[in-house]
Amino acid sequence: MAYTILLVDDSDTIREAMVRAFSMAKLPMQEILGASNGAEALGILKTRWVDMVLTDLNMPTMGGEELVIAMKADSELSDIPVAVVSSDGSKARTERMRKLGVAGYLRKPCRPEAIRDLLHSVLGEWT
Amino acid sequence: MSANLLTTASRVLPRMLEDTAFLFSEEASRSLEFNDTPAGVGISYSGAESGELRIWAQPALMRTLAANMLGVDETDPNATARRLDALGELLNIVLGHCLTERFGDDQPLNMGLPKSLRASDLEQDLHAGCWISVEGEPLLLAWNDRR
Numbered sequence: 001m002a003y004t005i006l007l008v009d010d011s012d013t014i015r016e017a018m019v020r021a022f023s024m025a026k027l028p029m030q031e032i033l034g035a036s037n038g039a040e041a042l043g044i045l046k047t048r049w050v051d052m053v054l055t056d057l058n059m060p061t062m063g064g065e066e067l068v069i070a071m072k073a074d075s076e077l078s079d080i081p082v083a084v085v086s087s088d089g090s091k092a093r094t095e096r097m098r099k100l101g102v103a104g105y106l107r108k109p110c111r112p113e114a115i116r117d118l119l120h121s122v123l124g125e126w127t
Numbered sequence: 128m129s130a131n132l133l134t135t136a137s138r139v140l141p142r143m144l145e146d147t148a149f150l151f152s153e154e155a156s157r158s159l160e161f162n163d164t165p166a167g168v169g170i171s172y173s174g175a176e177s178g179e180l181r182i183w184a185q186p187a188l189m190r191t192l193a194a195n196m197l198g199v200d201e202t203d204p205n206a207t208a209r210r211l212d213a214l215g216e217l218l219n220i221v222l223g224h225c226l227t228e229r230f231g232d233d234q235p236l237n238m239g240l241p242k243s244l245r246a247s248d249l250e251q252d253l254h255a256g257c258w259i260s261v262e263g264e265p266l267l268l269a270w271n272d273r274r
Contacts, residue, residue: 088223108223
């Protein structure tokens, strides 16, 4: 099975670095979609099938927390697993996001191995 | 307060540079000089303390930073195109770690978005900032009180 992942981060550099990390993790990838904020991500989610969303928190227009809240409130999107990749590693934020239903949380900077492990834990193992 | 945040940032930055871009650095024992026009990025924050952390670097170092973050050669056009974005992302990561270290992790961080600085902002930062040598290239960290 190949996966379609949506990367949500306002930094082009981070989105491209994540794509490289996916490649290093040998994730069976169908497509990697990108969005620079939560609103753009919601627009993509309305029209495309996505297996998982990886999102930053602090972004212009609509942040990651608002994105998660909007997805959980939408019956068509609420089952899509979301993981957070953010420079905010505070326990307060991590716990708040877990209560909102995120499937994983990584603090930047994160190594490719950590990203691979996160994807494994959410999507299951692949060989 | 400013000296403390700057002290924390100058200690945190080398670790983050190494982890994000495999670049080695150390706090300079004396003032360094830019020999090319630097670009600067600032990120404001609020909470237990309010302010703005700033970073200045020359184009060559920014290109190296972007190239290493992206895993491409420095001659790759993407390394040049992404250099300011890469500097802002580095600052974002450094500030996130500094704030947690200084104020604990009981409160979510309240950070702004990276913002390009004006050339006129450099003058005061040159006098109040902290110089870091990144594999021989100068990098300047500064703090601005926004209370």
